[in-house]
Amino acid sequence: MRKFYSTALVGAMASAVLLTAGCGQGLLAGDTGSDEKKNEPIMLGMLIPQSGSEAAIGPYMSNAAQLAVDEINAKGGVLGRTLELKTADDACDPQSAAAGANKLVTAGIHLSIGGYCSGATLPTLPIFAKADIPMIIPAANSQDLVDQKLKNVFLINGTGAQQAGAAAAWMAKDGATKVALMHDNTSYSKDIALRTQALVDEPGGPETAILEAVTPKESDYSANITKVLAKKPDYVYWTGYFQEGGLIARQLRQAGYTGKIMVGDGSVSPKLIEIAGPEAAAGLYATMTQTPDTLKGAENWIADYKKKFGTDPGPYSNQAYDAVRLAAEAVTKAGGTDGEKLISALEAIDGFPMFSGPLKFTPEHTLSTGGFQILVVKDGAFALQDALQ
Amino acid sequence: MSQLVWNGLFVGSFYALVALGYSMVYGIIKLLNFAHGDLYMLGAFVGFAVLGAAGGVSAAMALPVLLLVLVLTMGVTGLAGVVLERVAYRRLRGAPRLSLLITAVGASFALEYGMRAGAGADPRVYPVRLSGTTLEVLGARVTLQQLTLVAVAVILMIGLNLLVNRSREGRAMRAVALDPRAAALMGIDVDAIISRTFFLGSALAGAAGVMAGAHYGKIDFMMGFLIGLKAFTAAVIGGIGNIPGTMLGGLLLGLLESFGTFWLGGEWRDVFAFGVLILFLTVRPTGLLGERVTERV
Structure with a gap:
């Protein structure tokens, strides 16, 4: 069931590229045209704890995200553009998280793929929503995040x-x-x-x-x-x-x-x-x-991670890795980085292979199956x- | 039913041991020593350190080794109590009671967060734990280790009672409690007696700490906070300053919690136990066995 990783990834990317090459590019050329610079990298922002009580978790998530970014770039990037990861520290603290989110918005990120502490992630939701930036939250999973009913927020960790x-x-x-x-x-x-x-x-x-x-x-x-x-x-x-x-x-x-x-x-x-x-x-x-240590068929992935960073992956490494892949998939499907289109693309995803199983979002933007x-x-x-x- | 009684008595004997120190210190210098619960925590950590230094202990030797550790720890926490009194409380003895109370709260935080800085915030697990056979006594499940712990607690309390009521030392303590100035005039070294009272009370708290570590296994730097409050409650229920009353208060609080949980549910247990405290304070502020004290002017 889960032995798909490298093959499925290539498959998904290839079919997506074919799809966009076939009809997407031509159709969308008109409305993504002028203000979007075709050769600029797609910026992914990631708020994670790099200091404070939860500082140990940060590297597990950012390393795994970097691994996914590098893998995708090695295969030619997304829509011919490279991915670039930008991290910021939320210190698991609401104030630091809000400051970090503003910093990422100013830096011009297209998607947010961070969020570990629910309490620190909550105040960043309206900041990203205002800037029209979709959020794929890999770890934070409080019901409070869902109850905000913001359409740019997607949770890929299981909820209560x-x-x-x-x-x-x-x-x-x-x-x-x-x-x-x-x-x-x-x-x-x-x-x-x-x-x-x-x-x-x-x-x-x-x-x-x-x-x-x-x-x-x-x-x-x-x-x-x-x-x-x-x-x-x-x-x-x-x-x-x-x-x-x-x-x-x-x-x-x-x-x-x-x-x-x-x-x-x-x-x-x-x-x-x-x-x-x-x-x-x-x-x-x-x-x-x-x-990572309870995943089936993830041996190659764990070996890749270890080769690159010299340590074993830890809690939420797999979710962070999947968040980047999902972001790339959404950009491919949306044919660009327009916030509205990315949200529709994420909502339309059905059966995207992830560690937690095939992905389909509920109307509340949480996992419809799997997770636990x-x-x-x-x-x-x-x-x-x-x-x- | 008998299970509830036994659960209550077992927990209550811990409360009683810790409450005694509260009660003795209050009896002698009218100070609510809020750092007392943290001496219980200190005892648990001292026991942990001694056991760690001793290395591996076989299961057969667990009980004698733990008893030895218990005695050692009582000495260490007793001395810690003496130092605490010397450093934090002695100079304030003539100061308003409120200053002393605040100092006690400060000492409590200093001990808690000092331990956090020294030993870390993660809970520790005792390397040696008592494990015994289970007996059925009148329909209640009782383990031999629980019986041992209760026996140790009872022996300590009887010892304390004898010391206070039958020895010269104890007579001096009672004299200081009644009237420190008159006691000093009669040639009693009041400072030394107060130090010894702190030693005894703190040693009992340290003993309870080691027993809790050996029985429950988990210790952490905040473990003294809640039991400190509970012990204070027990002392007030029984009559603060009165030794048999305090023991009775500890057991009664344990029973109240046990039955409160069973009748009203776990979320109501503390409401029930502390509600009883408020009731006692309004209806009988001197506690079950406490005597009415005439306000000294």
Whole structure:
């Protein structure tokens, strides 16, 4: 399914080039003519954290984007023009992000392919919208971004709704009958839990036994666990973060719970396994977006990345890489860099091959399928259990 | 039902251990030492460092090694408490109570973020953890390790009670608590007694920190914040300044949380527990066993 990378990329590019060569160029020549300079590079802007608490993520994303840019340029670029990547630091902070977005707009970017921290990405939405610049957001995935209902915003990472969908689908597939949902009362965690509850409670399949909120930053969750276990669930889904997740998994096992445990993407961290201890963590499931080490058929891509940058790709490398490829595809389909046409081209995309599966946007500009997969703790590390494709 | 009682008593014994330090310090210099919860955190990290330095420990040796680490840590956090009093509180003893209170909050932040700077913001996991067989006692699941921890807590509390009520040292403490000036006139070294009180209270908090690390596994630089507040609540419920009352308050708070969670749901637990605190403050400000103090003018 995913072994397409180099071949599919060439194929997609080739057919796109043929298409534009056949009819696009001639048709569009008239309205893209005068103000667009044919030989200038197509500028892609990328806001990522390069300093601050999330600084470690920045290089994973910008390196992967640069890899995609170089690959596309090596094949002759897009519409005969080369791609150029311009990065700016958002420091995972709203003020820095707004300043960075203005800087990129002034620099004359045609598309934005950045956005990691949801809170920092949110204020950049109107800035890019005003400048008529389409945004392909590789990582940030808060429902707040979708709720702005801006037509230039496209999310290629899974959202809370999709995470809930993946969780419910997997629990039904795995034969769950009574599901306990536990969250930490933060908006992110509660949102996933409530959406999962709505899906689980649809007729047929499992049902929700209990929805339980815990206080984060505590050590002892035995009171919550006693309450949850009194409902005799066979599946417990924790949607919060890894510190509490590790403690809850351990204390569930200590309380004699023998059913299955699953955690959300905020809990996917090696620290969770360390806190829970290897025995309690063994066989624990997780809903998680694709990371390079759980991708199937990405060996060549990982090798290319490593050859170029000397390090392994990390979280959101694959999404950043896909964002550049998607941007190139949109420019090809639109026959130029006009904002309106790029948006229509992105909306019209159907079946574009990406790491997360064939791409088609929903009317809300989020992924219509894929995005989340199921991991399992095996030999003290998270490994792929089911890609849910 | 018996499970709820046991959960409450187990958590409550931690609260009681930490609350004792609060209560003793308040009893003797009328200071709410808000940095007390952070001494619990410090204890957990000291225990972590000692265990790390000791290298690998086999599972069979876990309990004796942890008890040794517990004693060592009590010494270290006890001394830290003495230093804290000497550096931050002694010079302010004659100052308005509000200045002392603010200093205590400052000391709390200094300890928290000092630890963050020193050990990093990432949570740490104890290399040695107690794991025991599970017993069924009256329908409640109880592990041997939990019983051990509760036994240690009870021994420490009995020891403290004997020390305060039966020894010369303790008599001096009680005298200073009643009236520092008169105690000084009777030839008691008030500064030394206050130092010793800080030592005892901080050592108990450090012991609780190591026990929490060994039982729950995860420690981080903010772990003392919430338990500090809970211990304060426990002390107020039981009667701040009164040692048996404080122990009772700790256990009661643990039970309140356990039953509050079960009856009202996890999101209401703290509302319930702190609601009880407010109720106590309005209806019985001296707590369960606290005596009415006449305002000294």
